[in-house]
Every structure is written in C-alpha cells, then in structure tokens.
Amino acid sequence: MTTLWDTTGSAVVKELAAQRRTGGAVLSGVALTLIVVADESRVTEAEEAATHAAEMHPCRLLVVVRRQIDAPVPRLDAEVQIGGRLGPGEAVVMRMYGRLGLHAESVVLPLLAADAPVVAWWHAAPPEQLATDALAVFADRRITDSSMAEDCLAALRTRAIDYAPGDTDLAWTRSTGWRAILTSTLDSVSGRRGAPVQVHGGRVTGDPASPTAQLLAGWLSSRCGCAITVEEASRTPGQSGVESVVLTLDQDEEVRVHSDRKGGAVISQPFRPDAAVPLPERDLGDLLSEELRRLDPDEPYSDALEAATGVTGLAERPSQREYVWFDPAEAENGNGRPRKRAAAARRGDGS
The missing domain is CATH 3.40.50 (Rossmann fold)
Structure with a gap:
C-alpha cells in the first residue's frame, strides 16, 4: 500500500x-x-x-x-x-x-x-x-x-x-429471506391444491417505523393485489424489523411465518406440520x-x-x-x- x-x-x-x-x-x-x-x-x-x-x-x-x-x-x-x-x-x-x-x-x-x-x-x-x-x-x-x-x-x-x-x-435487501420463504410457502400451497392460491389479505408484524417491514408489506400488496398492513409487534423485532407475516388465503386458510429469534423461522400452513427454515441475520457485506x-x-x-x-x-x-x-x-x-x-x-x- x-x-x-x-x-x-x-x-x-x-x-x-x-x-x-x-x-x-x-x-x-x-x-x-x-x-x-x-x-x-x-x-x-x-x-x-x-x-x-x-x-x-x-x-x-x-x-x-x-x-x-x-x-x-x-x-x-x-x-x-x-x-x-x-x-x-x-x-x-x-x-x-x-x-x-x-x-x-x-x-x-x-x-x-x-x-x-x-x-x-x-x-x-x-x-x-x-x-x-x-x-x-x-x-x-x-x-x-x-x-x-x-x-x-x-x-x-x-x-x-x-x-x-x-x-x-x-432496507429492501434485508427482506430477501422473508420474500423467499413466503414465495416458496405459497407455491407449496398451490402445489397441494393443484391450482394457484389467492391471497385476500394479511399483515406484517414488526416495527412500523422499519423501512424493511414497510417494503415487505408493499411487495406483498403489489404481488397479491390486496392491502397488507404493518402492525406493531409485542416484542422488539430482529435486525430486519419484521417479526412475523400472516396471509389470509381463499378457502378460509391462513399461512403464517414467524421468526424464532434463533436464526430461523417457523412456517405454519393448513394440513401440514409446522416446518422450521433458516432465516439468519445477514451482515452488511452479504x-x-x-x-x-x-x-x-x-x-x-x-x-x-x-x-x-x-x-x-x-x-x-x-x-x-x-x-x-x-x-x-x-x-x-x-x-x-x-x-x-x-x-x-x-x-x-x-x-
């Protein structure tokens, strides 16, 4: 040097x-x-x-x-x-x-x-x-x-x-893990039904002042064609500002993805047992x-x-x-x- x-x-x-x-x-x-x-x-x-x-x-x-x-x-x-x-x-x-x-x-x-x-x-x-x-x-x-x-x-x-x-x-990049999990989960529901799934509403729970939470809700709204709101979590969310996402589907079904605070998330969906998937906190270089x-x-x-x-x-x-x-x-x-x-x-x- x-x-x-x-x-x-x-x-x-x-x-x-x-x-x-x-x-x-x-x-x-x-x-x-x-x-x-x-x-x-x-x-x-x-x-x-x-x-x-x-x-x-x-x-x-x-x-x-x-x-x-x-x-x-x-x-x-x-x-x-x-x-x-x-x-x-x-x-x-x-x-x-x-x-x-x-x-x-x-x-x-x-x-x-x-x-x-x-x-x-x-x-x-x-x-x-x-x-x-x-x-x-x-x-x-x-x-x-x-x-x-x-x-x-x-x-x-x-x-x-x-x-x-x-x-x-x-702030948008920090939502990548959540977006990937939600996309694969809805694809799984569609595969089980043999037909595309319809999202009628939902909410992102986390920090309403977090730009990541707002962008995640905006992405869901733009993709699902319905309003997805951001609601304050009962406890302080992680780095991304997102604690959980709940989507209301047609046929009275609901999909929920919740952070476990241990570098992972738990997916809850109808007719299947809860599944744990990785959702690590990412550093700035990543x-x-x-x-x-x-x-x-x-x-x-x-x-x-x-x-x-x-x-x-x-x-x-x-x-x-x-x-x-x-x-x-x-x-x-x-x-x-x-x-x-x-x-x-x-x-x-x-x-």
Missing part, C-alpha cells in the same frame, strides 16, 4: 498504474467499479463490507470520504493498493477536504475501470436528491440505505420521490454482495416502493439523471437552490 498525502488525482492514477506494473498485475475479469461513499465514522465497516463484496464480485474499489467540506484549502489524501487489505483487486481510498469534496467526480472519473459498469453505494445518509451528487449521475446502479436516516419512513418516501430505474435500497449480482433495474423493488409510499409511476421514469449542482455553503446563506447543469448520466460524457 502507498499513501499519498496532499496529492492530486493525476498522481493517484499514476501510482495505481505503477503498482500494477511493479506487481505484474493485469486488470482482467473486473466485473464493475464499486464506488463507496462513507462518512469518516463509518469507513471501517464500509471497507469491511466492500472487501467481502469484492471477493464475490471482482471489481475496482474506490472509497470516497468527504471530510471537512468547510476547510479553507482543498486537499486530497489517498491510499492506493493492489491485493491488500481491501481484497484481491485494485483499491483506492480517497479522503477529500474543502470544496474538493463537492467535486469528487473530478478525482473518481479517471479511476473508473474501462468498459465496466459503475455501482455507487452510500454508507451514509444519502442526499435527498441523488442527482446533486455527480457520483450518482454516472453510476449505472445506486445503492442507498433508508434505515440509516433519522426518520426512516420519511427517507423511504424521499427515495420514492427521487427514484430512477437503477436505484435500490439495502447485503452489498447480493445487490452487486444484478445491474438491471430492480422492478420488484420499485413496485414495493410504490405500494409502501403511494408514489406512483416509478418504473416509467427515465433511468438517466441530469446533474443538479448544489452548494451547501450557498444553502446556509439562504441562496442555495439546486441548479441543473447539462450532464449525461453516462461516465465520460461530462459531469
């Missing part, structure tokens, strides 16, 4: 090329460029998660830490490494001071892997409007986490208002790795987000974003209005 203090973007590019030549490394088989935007207080856990994801999905890892935006002098400190603590590939950790943090794309763009998709992940509270961050404008896929906001439900609605195809949320498996728009997520927030027409929105300049200093003075700038959503077309 090489640390460059008070450096420039050009020096970082040269150092990365030099390490590649010295180590005999060849950039091949890289699936994507992963840009991680993290607060200084969360850099360690973000790096651990990104390292795990990089082991599953070969990528060039670029970590952006915006520090002291109000610093009087712009400055860039960078760590450049290949095959080090951040996984087997190429990684650059950049700490930006002063107004350089508002123009992080000027340093990041030359470091993107050629002809590879770009995924941006905010391990921090994302901007209310992603287009105000140029890193979101040229990314093919954008990952946020509504559960990190002070008001999770307000953040979920903000994500719906600002949604563009290619967006996703780790969640991020799952989201890197797909680079196309996540339509089930947009359907769930629509149903959970009431904001419609998400899937019909254009996937490309137009860059909107936003200066926090001007905002503090009462003059800060986001201003659109001509910019294409694809890297290399300007930012």
Whole structure:
C-alpha cells in the first residue's frame, strides 16, 4: 500500500498504474467499479463490507470520504493498493477536504475501470436528491440505505420521490429471506391444491417505523393485489424489523411465518406440520454482495416502493439523471437552490 498525502488525482492514477506494473498485475475479469461513499465514522465497516463484496464480485474499489467540506484549502489524501487489505483487486481510498469534496467526480472519473459498469453505494445518509451528487449521475446502479436516516419512513418516501430505474435500497435487501420463504410457502400451497392460491389479505408484524417491514408489506400488496398492513409487534423485532407475516388465503386458510429469534423461522400452513427454515441475520457485506449480482433495474423493488409510499409511476421514469449542482455553503446563506447543469448520466460524457 502507498499513501499519498496532499496529492492530486493525476498522481493517484499514476501510482495505481505503477503498482500494477511493479506487481505484474493485469486488470482482467473486473466485473464493475464499486464506488463507496462513507462518512469518516463509518469507513471501517464500509471497507469491511466492500472487501467481502469484492471477493464475490471482482471489481475496482474506490472509497470516497468527504471530510471537512468547510476547510479553507482543498486537499486530497489517498491510499492506493493492489491485493491488500481491501481484497484481491485494485483499491483506492480517497479522503477529500474543502470544496474538493463537492467535486469528487473530478478525482473518481479517471479511476473508473474501462468498459465496466459503475455501482455507487452510500454508507451514509444519502442526499435527498441523488442527482446533486455527480457520483450518482454516472453510476449505472445506486445503492442507498433508508434505515440509516433519522426518520426512516420519511427517507423511504424521499427515495420514492427521487427514484430512477437503477436505484435500490439495502432496507429492501434485508427482506430477501422473508420474500423467499413466503414465495416458496405459497407455491407449496398451490402445489397441494393443484391450482394457484389467492391471497385476500394479511399483515406484517414488526416495527412500523422499519423501512424493511414497510417494503415487505408493499411487495406483498403489489404481488397479491390486496392491502397488507404493518402492525406493531409485542416484542422488539430482529435486525430486519419484521417479526412475523400472516396471509389470509381463499378457502378460509391462513399461512403464517414467524421468526424464532434463533436464526430461523417457523412456517405454519393448513394440513401440514409446522416446518422450521433458516432465516439468519445477514451482515452488511452479504447485503452489498447480493445487490452487486444484478445491474438491471430492480422492478420488484420499485413496485414495493410504490405500494409502501403511494408514489406512483416509478418504473416509467427515465433511468438517466441530469446533474443538479448544489452548494451547501450557498444553502446556509439562504441562496442555495439546486441548479441543473447539462450532464449525461453516462461516465465520460461530462459531469
């Protein structure tokens, strides 16, 4: 690893090329460029998660830490490494001071892997409007986490208002285990009957303030064509914010999936004994790795987000974003209005 203090973007590019030549490394088989935007207080856990994801999905890892935006002098400190603590590939950790943090794309763009998709992940509270961050404008896929906001439900609605195809949320990823169990359970009921099952209603029991619980209920509502509510659990739910799901079926039948708090869930359905299935708590690296498996728009997520927030027409929105300049200093003075700038959503077309 090489640390460059008070450096420039050009020096970082040269150092990365030099390490590649010295180590005999060849950039091949890289699936994507992963840009991680993290607060200084969360850099360690973000790096651990990104390292795990990089082991599953070969990528060039670029970590952006915006520090002291109000610093009087712009400055860039960078760590450049290949095959080090951040996984087997190429990684650059950049700490930006002063107004350089508002123009992080000027340093990041030359470091993107050629002809590879770009995924941006905010391990921090994302901007209310992603287009105000140029890193979101040229990314093919954008990952946020509504559960990190002070008001999770307000953040979920903000994500719906600002949604563009290619967006996703780790609060949605946390519901994957529940969705898989519910899908297989309903398929089992359909197989027993020899006909598709009809869901007439149901409820998700857990934390009503949990974005995962709300998105799970939204997904069920969109798929079943009926209202699925979120009700408060009698005890504190687990990491996902979901304690149980109960679905009312036709023919006066009911299906129930309940967390056992031991890394599993119990399925109760008519005419069959209760069954235990694994439902482990997942760490951040697993969640991020799952989201890197797909680079196309996540339509089930947009359907769930629509149903959970009431904001419609998400899937019909254009996937490309137009860059909107936003200066926090001007905002503090009462003059800060986001201003659109001509910019294409694809890297290399300007930012």
